[in-house]
Amino acid sequence: MKTVARSLYGRLTAAIALVALAATLALALAAELAIRDARDGNLARMVDTDLAGLADIYASGGREELAARIRDRLALSEGGADAPHYLVADASGRPLGGDLDRWPPLSAENSEAGFVATAAGERMFARATQLGPDLRLVVGREYRSWDALAARVRNVLLLSGAVIAALIVAFGNLAASRLQRRVSGINAAYQAVERGEFDRRAPGADRSDELGQLAAHANRMLMRIEAVVRAHRDISDHVAHELRTPLMHLDNRLLRLVERAEGGETSALLASARGDIRHIIRMLDSLLDISASEARRGDTSGLEPVDLSALVTNLAELYADTASDLGIRFDTDIAPDIQLCGDPMHLSRMITNLLDNAFKFGGADGGRIRLSLSSGPRLEVADDGPGIPEDMRERIFERFQRLPAQNGHGHGLGLALARAIAARHGLALRVADAGPGAHFIVEREDQP
Template sequence: MEARRSIFSRIVAGAIGLSIVLVLALWFVTHQTVLTTLEDGAAKEVDVDIAGLVDIYATSGLDELAERINDRIALTPSEGNTPHYLLANNAGEVIAGDIARWPLLDPMVSETGEIAIGAKSQGFARAVQLGPDLRLLVARRTDSNRAVLRNIALAFAVGGTLFVLLVALLGRIAALGLQRRIGQINLAFRDPAQATNLAQVSGGDEIDELTGHSARAITRHRNLSEAYKETSEQLAHEMRTPLSHLDNRLLKALEASPTPPVAKRLMEARSEIKRLVQTLESLLDIASSKSRRGERAGLAPVDMSEMVNSLCELYSGSAEETGHSFTWEVEPGVTIDGEERQLSRLITNLLDNALKYVPAGGAVSVTLKSGPELVVADNGPGVAPADRERIFDRFYRGRSNDGDVHGSGLGLALARAIAERHGLTLSLDHTEVGSSFRLKK
C-alpha cells in the first residue's frame, strides 16, 4: 500500500498537524497570560510606589520628596525590574530622578505607557500631577520580561517537539497495526484462498468484526462460484455428450451414401449441432466473465502489442482472400494485466465481426496505443442509431455483407463481458461512415 495514498498515513499526518497546532495554541495562551501577569505586576508596583511618594510630598514637601527619590535610585541595584523616576516642573526641567527627559505621557490624566529608559531599555511608566507646577513619573524596567518569555518559548519549543515526535511515533505504531489488519482483509479479497485463515477472527474490536464478516462473505462467494462453475461444467458436459453422439450418428448416416437431398439435410443438422455447441460455450464464457468482473485473481501481465500484431498478421491473409483492405498500427510496449486467452478472444470477435459485415472491397483498420486503447474501425454499412447498444445484447444478430443473418448473436456480448472482466469498456463510437469499436480503460 503506497504511503501517499494510505488513509493511515493521512491520519498520522493529521495527528502531527493537530499536535503542532495545539502546542502553538498552548504556547500563545501561556505567553499572553504570563505577559499580562508581568505587566499587571509592574503596574501595581508603580502604583504602590507613586502612592508612597505622594504621601511623602503631602507630609514633608518637595525637598523631602526629591531626597527620597534620589535615595531610592542610589539603593536600588542596576539589574532586575529597577525603579526609575523623574520629578520635574511643567516645563520639563528635571528636579530629581534618573530619567533624562519627560516622555509623551500626560500627567493630568495619570497616563500610563511604555517609555524608553536609557539607550536600550524599555519600561512601564505612569505620570501624575502633584501640584500646579510639579509632576512625577515612576517607571519599572520590563527587560526581564523578555527573558522570561524567551525561556517559556524555548521550553515550549523543546517540549512541543518531543510531544509531536511522541505523537508521531505512537500514531505510526498504531497506524502500522491497523494497516496490517486492513491489509489482511484486502489480501483476502485479492486472493480468496486466504479468507479461510481470517474467518475465525473474533473478539477485539470493530476491525476484527469486519475481518470476520469479510472473510466469511468471501468464503461464501467462493463456494457459490465454485458450485456455479461445477454446475455449469456438468451441464455443459451433459449437453455436449448427447450432441456429440448425435453428430457421430449423423456422420455415420452420411458415410452410408444417402441421396443428395437427405445428405443436404444431414449436413444442415450437423451445422446446427455445431452452432448449438458454440452457443453453449459462448454463454458459459459470458456468464463466467461476468461473475469474475473486477476480480484480480488469475490476471497476469499480457503484451497486447505482441498479441494484436500476431492476430493482425493472421487476419491479413483472410482479409486478402475476402477482398478487404486490412491495415493495423500498433504502439509497441502496451501491456495490461489480464487473461491472454480471453483478451485474444475479445480481439478475434471484433475482427470477425468487422470482416463479416463489411462488403468485399471495404477497409478494416486496427489501432492500438497506450492506455491501453484499441480501435477496430471499418467503412462498412455501419450500425443504425437505434441498434448501437442492442448489438452488445445476447442473441442480437445483424445482417452480414451477403444480406443474411449469421452466427449466434453472442460475439459482441462475449467481447463486452471479457472487457468488463478486465476493467475495460467496449463501446461503439458515433461515426458517419462505417463502425468503430473502441476498447479502453
C-alpha cells in the same frame, strides 16, 4: 507497496502532531497574555503607592524632605531587579531631583501614566503628578523580571510542545506501521483473488478488534466468491455434459436413419435436423464461453504472452482468399512485434468473430474490408457495408441481438462473445461509424 507518508496513517499522524503543536502555541500565547496582565496591574499598584507616599512626604516635609526620601529610595534599590526611577521638576520640566534627566512625555496635570523609556534606555511604567504650582513628580518602575518570567514560560511551553509533537510522530508511525501491515494483509488477499488465486484469505481474522472484523468479513466474502466461481465452473461443465450427451444420442439415431433413408426428402430433413443439433451446441458453447470470459474478467491466471502481430497475420491470410473470391478489397495494416498477455485461442476467436461479421454484412462485391493492428494494442475491423444505426451500437453486443437486416442469420452471440473476450483481456470492444459502414475497435479499457 505504499509508503507510510502516502498512506492514511502517515497523514493522520501528521495531522495529530500539527494539532498538538498548534494547541501548545495557543497555550503559550494565553500564558504570555496572563503574565502581561498581572505585570501591568502589579506595576500600576506599586507605582501608585510609591507616588502617594511621596506626595504625603512633600505635603508634610516640603521639597527638601521629598528630595532626601527619593535619594534614600534610589540608594536602597540599587542593583535590584525592577529598579524605581524618579524625577522632581519645575513647571518648565527642568530637573530638580531624582535619577531621570528628562521629563517623559506624560502630562502631570492629568496624572497620566504609561510605558516610557528610562535615561539608560530601559522600558518602565511611570506616572506623573502635579505636587504644587511649580513642582511636578514622576515615579516609574522597570519590569525586566516580568519579561524574564514570560520568556521562561514561553520557552518551557514551546519546548514541551515540540517534544509532544515528536513523541506523537514517533508513536504514531509505530502504530501506523503495525496497522498498515494488517490492512496490507487484507489488501493482498483481495489482490490474490483478483489474480485468480481463489483460495487466498486475509490474515488476522481471529482478532476481535475492528481490523479483525474487517478481515473476517473479507474472508467470508472471498469464500463466497470462491464458491460462486467453483459452482459456475461445475454448472458449466455439467450443463455442457448433460445436454451434449442426449443430443449426441439423438444425433446417432438420426444418423442411423440417414443411412436407411436412401436420399430424397427424408434425407434432406434428417440432415437439417442434424444441422439444428450442431446449431444448439454451438450456441451453448458460445453462451458458456461468454459467461466464463465475463466471470474471469481481470483474472490474469492462465494467460501467456501472445505475439498479436503473428496471430492477426495468420487470420488475415486465412481470410484473404475468401475476400478476393468475393470481389472484396481486403486491406491489412499489421504493425510488427505487438505483444499482449492473453489466451491466443480466445483472441483468435474474438478477431474471427469480427471478421465473420464484416464479411457477412460488409461483404458485397466491390466492397472493402480493412483489418489493422497498431500499438496499444489497437485492433480495428472496418467494412463499408450498411453500417450500424446509432441506437443499435451498444445493443449489438448483447446476447441474441440481431440487426433487423440480419434476418435470423447467425446465432446472435458472435459480437457478445467478442466483447466478453476483449473484457477478459482488459480490452474494450466498441463500434464507431466508418461513414458508411461499421468500424469495430478493440483497445485498452482505460482509453478515452
